[in-house]
Amino acid sequence: MAPCTHVQWLTVRQDETNFELQYGNRLHNITKCLPQPFTQYPSVVLFIGNSMKSKALRALYPQSAISTCRKFGIANICIDSTTENEEHPVLLAESVSDYAQAKARGKQTCHETSNHPVPWPGLEIPKRQKFIDHVQARLLSLFTDVMCLFAQDYGGLDAVADTLMTWATIGTASSLPRAVRPRLLIVANISGNNFVSEALRFRLKVLSHSGFSESFSSINVVNVLGASGHTSRGHFSALGQVLKEEILLQRVERVNAHTLFSMVHIAAFFDLALQNFATSPLSAFSYIRASREYFKVSPNFAHHLSSFMSVFADNKLPDHIAWEFIASVIILDAFPPDMHS
Structure with a gap:
């Protein structure tokens, strides 16, 4: 059988009664591709946007197909192949700001999939966008080190601020220290001399939200100009450098907090977090309780x-x-x- 080339991380389905998350077993497949998954400690970078995001991904990771797979899932993930032999590989995840999703063609039999119905608490089923916001805020963010949002794809910094405040209002499900919550990197495209004032206004707006520091550990805004039409690979080189710095800073925080997990641990914890979300989407996820799920403390x-x-x-x-x-x-x-x- 040919090796699986699909990169779907999560797909959402909906019927008259509830939502269902389909997991493509991606993290376990990535684990199998690594030479030493027990002693390799990845960083996960989640890119969210549309056309600008795709341009950046093609420029920064030309060897990866991650920029062309968005329509087959609300989130996709693969490894940066240039880092797969390193102690700290980088996992590239992507999603879209409008969460458009098409059905995959044909029946996919090259990888395992699991379906997780999510019964929503209360009588009213939320709208699709609200449900996916909960998936982002309370599931995917648990495993994201750096979250990179492209303001142009959202319609501007104000729209990004609204999204971040929505996620902060929903709140995180993490039981880990605040220092290891996702780091935010916002990519703007503001011409003239307005960037500094607009970036400051944006930061003040999101930081004024009382729940922001519970959901995110830091926020950085960078400006990338002239990315319309064809762009050279070097056009996003500064963004690539900032990304590397953000990844390193988050890794240091994880080391200090003793939460730098191996690839094997990440895959196992995601399985448990997905089960927790599907069972009760508003419940917190305890890494300690989850780690004892299959060998519980003796009642004696x-x-x-x-x-x-x-x-x-x-x-x-x-x-x-x-x-x-x-x-x-x-x-x-x-x-x-x-x-x-």
Whole structure:
């Protein structure tokens, strides 16, 4: 069988009663393509836009087909092939500002797909746009390091601000520290001397939202002029450099927060986050609880701990030995099987 070349990450379907998310098993397929997925720690960059986004992707990643696949899903993802052998590969994800989606032609049998009905809380089913906003804010953002939005494709900075404030109002589902929430990179196209004032006005508008800092860790606005018509590959070189800096800054934050996950962990956590969203789209996602989903803490844990402490007390052993031993056991037990061999 020929290798699968599809890049669909998520597709949304809708009937009279609810929405359904279809997952194309993309992250597991990417995991299989990496030489050392247990010790490779990717960064995920999500590009959102239309024509300007596609031009930037073609210029920055000419070897990738990610810029031509938007119509077959609300989100698509693939690896930047130039980084697949590195310790920190880059995963390129893309979506569109209007979330237009066409049905894929034919029956796709080259990769596994799973369907996840999403029963919406309450009596009224939300409009499609509202549902996808929840997918962006409460599912995809959990796995995004840098989110790059193209203002021209949205209709200007004000439209981007409205979108970001919508997501901030919905709120994040993440249980991780604020420092590792997605970093925002907004690509503007403002001629003349108005960029500085417009960028400042935009920043003040979004930062004034009370929920912004809960959903995003930083915001940066860059200006790319003269991108109409045919553009050379070097036209977006400055944007590419800023992207690399944003990726590096986010990686540092993840290292400091002990949340730099391997590709294997990312794929597994996404499966669990998708299940969590499908079960209850407004619920938070706990990485700790999710990591124990298939090897839960014994219900007798408290009793065993009490018995252990009683033995220490009866033998009048130093307290610090008990604390160190208990801490070590809890930490090692928190790892999945075979992770600490």
